[in-house]
Amino acid sequence: MSPDNLDIQNSLDKDLIASVTDLKVYFESKQGMVHSVDGVSFDIVDGEMMGLVGETGCGKSVTARTFMQLVQSPPGVLAGGNIKFRSKNIKNGSQVIDLLDLSENQIRELRGERIAMIFQDPGKALNPGLTIRTQVAEVFQEHRENDVLEKAGLKNKLSGVTEYFVKKYIKQEAGFLVTTLFKIPPLSTYKKKIDSGINRLVAEALEETQIPNPTKVMERYPHELSGGMKQRVMIAQAIACNPDLLIADEPTTALDVTVQARVLDLIKELQKRHKTSVLYISHDLSLVRRICDRIAVMYAGQIVETGDAETIFNQPKHPYTQGLINALPSMSHERGKLEAIEGIVPELIEPEPGCRFVSRCMRRKANCEEIDPKLKPISEVNKSHKVACLLYEA
């Protein structure tokens, strides 16, 4: 954005799309500060599918929302860290920006355009009072006014002033007077053309997510669609502008297994086709293993282990990861002999130093309660597999 970002630009590796360093997000409460996200660092490699796994309340959704500055403040407090993001805007070339430094207007330009998000419950994320068309069209109206003009057949055909107002109208930023003028001739012909242009863009976007009959579906309201269809609409909305980073916050939790498989296939396919990087958040380990390239396991606001999906599942090192994998019901366990992790997640209000997992850990040592474990590579050979546990610290 500005020249002083240049020094950050050099610090982000070429193959990374985003890098989170020491991110801290706290929430104010009557009992004290809740350390929801407490020193989280991870990288997202360009074009990969990164999985963020953890139990309820471990801070995975908060981490994701921080990417888009969607954490409400107050009560949310950004206590430190940064998120560097390589924005591959075609116009200005690629540049590295710190997402947390951006002003509201700057982040608005990125939301939906370079970073998009799929939310957990499509029933709640879609506005029940607007048609699917209106909701998907918003993305194009906000970020793609030139495409709309082109589809409407108005590109390079308008004089400077008219174009300025038409663009304002598309972006829904025009005032009352202009909006009214567009309703009466001669400007109403533009309105019709713009509407049909938007319709075509929306239909194309919906078609891309394999929605049958996009022109019919466009006119419907969210309650008229099934859960799987709603989630497809959400995905269509998210990838409409072909973003660099797609954040999927448990997109299939509300869906049936069979529909889930379809939606996952779709996300995977779109990711491959558009070469989008995906941050996939889920509590379902077996699902993450199926689709993700790399995984970060979170516990109580911190990342405890990160590495390739296969390594994490075949050689989990952190006692928590091992516990999670063993707790999954499978054929290898005798009934009633599931290896549950006893105890509950600790309170995150003003936490004490020391390992957060210590109260539930089966392999704790004497100094676990005093020393904060750092996320370190497990061996010299495999630098990508990192774990935060004193057991592996020399």
Next chain:
Amino acid sequence: MSNSKNTILSLRNVKKHFPIKEGVFQNVVGQVHAVDGVSFDIGAGETVGLVGESGCGKTTIGRCVSGLEPLTDGDIFFDLTPEKLVALEDFEKHQSEIKNKYLIDEIQSTSNISKIEGDDFYNYRRNCQMVFQDSFSSLSPRQLVSDIVSRPLKIHKVCADNELIPRTIELLEQVGLGKQHLYRFPHQFSGGQRQRISIARALALDPKLIVLDEPTSALDVSVQAQILNLLHDLQKQRGLSYLFITHNLSVIRHMADKIVVMYLGKVVEAGKTEDIFANPQHPYTKALLAASPDLSEDVMSDMAALDGPIPDPARPPQGCSFRTRCPVSRTECGWEVDDIIRRLEHHETLIDSIKSVHQPDAFNAKLTFETSFSAIELKDAIGTNDIPKQMRKAIKKIEVDGNDVNISFDPVQTVPLVQSDNGSLSRCVLANK
């Protein structure tokens, strides 16, 4: 099933239809076939898993079993001795020649949950408890844990007032909670703890059967493991029977002795857990198994996903109800006129130009179009690849008569549940051969 044990629950052709009401006078215009002829047995100390997608009627069965919904048709028998079960099966096979009418009458009056009255009904209510999915909404937010757990004891007058609290503590301890939790409100607990309170409440009257309606689907994996272990330990200690309703196949594989797979209100496959997982017979079961991610599988094994939505349960398809999404459908699956319309939905102008439909039954229909051109267009569209080959073959007759098109299929009976090679029951035309 071994002959020495009692059958705790026996569902016989259970049907539950919900009326669809419309208009000012709330006229009944149709029926949603939520549960359409389901039969299975639960033996003493057995866990039966009920699996299926959302909307397949599994929760409705749970509610029917626990007496929360009256049945439309069919019977649910509670606690049958082996002799009674044999007599009942005998009676159903040869209804005309009733051998032991006295015994049948006794069964009907003492075990059929929709007919029993008085003490028997009271007894049934005590012995059949339920644990709901969402422990947020199934525990009263205004009541203390002591009230919640001791309420069944009070209502059924099992113990004296001064024994109430010690008994409640005992129950809480059985589910891994303690005395210190007695005077707290449900919102002060985590999800796993709340589900433990629900289980304690269900255990209070020492029931024979507990209906578990997705007890762990709102919980995290690590807590889910705790609850599943607890349920299993309780079953061992008390010889409980479970009706375990869930959509999670790995949980059901872990917990259930027998599995009943449901689709659109009907049982499509039923059998022993090992048999079904090792050798699923019905294409729907196969698709479910393939779609559910499991750690033991190879990564990125083909995610076999099903096409299309679940058909409307108000008008369930005749023949095989799964054929609209089935990857291995055949000519004899029982195709009907609605399937053609469903397949041609994206020919918008064509469908919009249908003026009227005269449909005496599902397999015959007369479609009237606005123009004769559209009528010919429909016939052409049916000839294209939009209609799968099996379906095209099943069409008996298609005639264009001016603006009208007559379509008829060979009528097909509902596919029965038949015993397959591995001993499990499956409802598929492929298995019938």
